[in-house]
Amino acid sequence: xxxxxxxVSTKDQSLDGQLDALHRAGCERVFSEVASGxxxxxxxxxxxxxxxxxxxxxxSLKLDRVxxxxxxxxxxxxxxxQRRVGLKSLTEEIDTGTPGxxxxxxxxxxxxxxxxxxxxxxxxxxxxxxxxxxxxxGRPVKMTGEKIAAARNLLEDGRPATEVATVLGVSVAxxxxxxxxxxxxxxxx
Numbered sequence: 001x002x003x004x005x006x007x008v009s010t011k012d013q014s015l016d017g018q019l020d021a022l023h024r025a026g027c028e029r030v031f032s033e034v035a036s037g038x039x040x041x042x043x044x045x046x047x048x049x050x051x052x053x054x055x056x057x058x059x060s061l062k063l064d065r066v067x068x069x070x071x072x073x074x075x076x077x078x079x080x081x082q083r084r085v086g087l088k089s090l091t092e093e094i095d096t097g098t099p100g101x102x103x104x105x106x107x108x109x110x111x112x113x114x115x116x117x118x119x120x121x122x123x124x125x126x127x128x129x130x131x132x133x134x135x136x137x138g139r140p141v142k143m144t145g146e147k148i149a150a151a152r153n154l155l156e157d158g159r160p161a162t163e164v165a166t167v168l169g170v171s172v173a174x175x176x177x178x179x180x181x182x183x184x185x186x187x188x189x
Contacts, residue, residue, distance in 0.1 A: 001056045002088075004030035005048045007065045018061045021090055027059050038068050054084035062091045070112040077105060142170050143178040151179050 004027030006018035015032050022030050029051065033044035045066065052058055058080065060066045066087070067073035077096055080087055086097025094108075095101035130137060143151070147168050154164045165175045 001029070001053070002027040002059050003048055003052050003056050005045060005058060005060045005066060006030065006032040007042070007045070007060075008034055009036050010034065018065070021061050022059060025059055025088075025090055049080075052080070052083070052085045057086035057088050057095070057097050059088045059090065061089070063089045063094070070109065074109050142174055143168075148178050151175055155179060 002025065004019075004022030004025070006015050006022060008015055008018075011034055013034075015034075019030060019032060031044050031048035031051070033042060035042045035044070048058060058066070063073060066089075067076055077087055081096065086095060086101075088095040088097065088101075094104055096105050127137065147170070151164055151168055154167070155161065161172050161175055165172045168175065
């Protein structure tokens with residue numbers, strides 16, 4: 001049996017095109033929902049997956065309607081394969097119920113994994129090169145040693161913490177984080 005699944009991300013989008021394509025493809029039962037693809041909790045998808053029996057094929061217009069990432073898709077296909085349920089995408093023309101479809105799917109998975117490894121390697125090389133040039137990375141420091149010294153002097157002179165923070169361009173919380181012992185010297189006010 002062909003079990004269809006359609007999804008749109010917002011109520012402003014229409015399911016009609018997906019539903020028509022799924023019915024034309026011969027889906028006997030179609031599940032549809034409005035839910036962001038990035039969300040883990042898509043109850044109608046879970047219902048469609050639970051409905052599918054061995055020998056069935058879960059059909060969607062596009063792979064991104066079913067899975068939010070390649071990693072999620074790979075896990076989903078592994079789960080479906082274990083239950084002897086196929087996955088078919090009408091747009092990408094992938095059908096994991098056929099040997100050719102499984103081959104194409106595994107090639108896509110291998111390419112995606114290779115791409116992730118390349119990105120990881122490029123990122124590591126870039127960070128190493130930046131460190132060698134003296135770039136530490138991360139968020140810029142708000143309170144330099146010079147500002148901390150100025151803050152301590154102003155607080156010891158009796159200036160209010162709110163005024164000192166404003167002069168230095170930082171929040172009172174940041175000021176207290178860098179001058180914690182000075183709270184009793186000049187309370188905010």
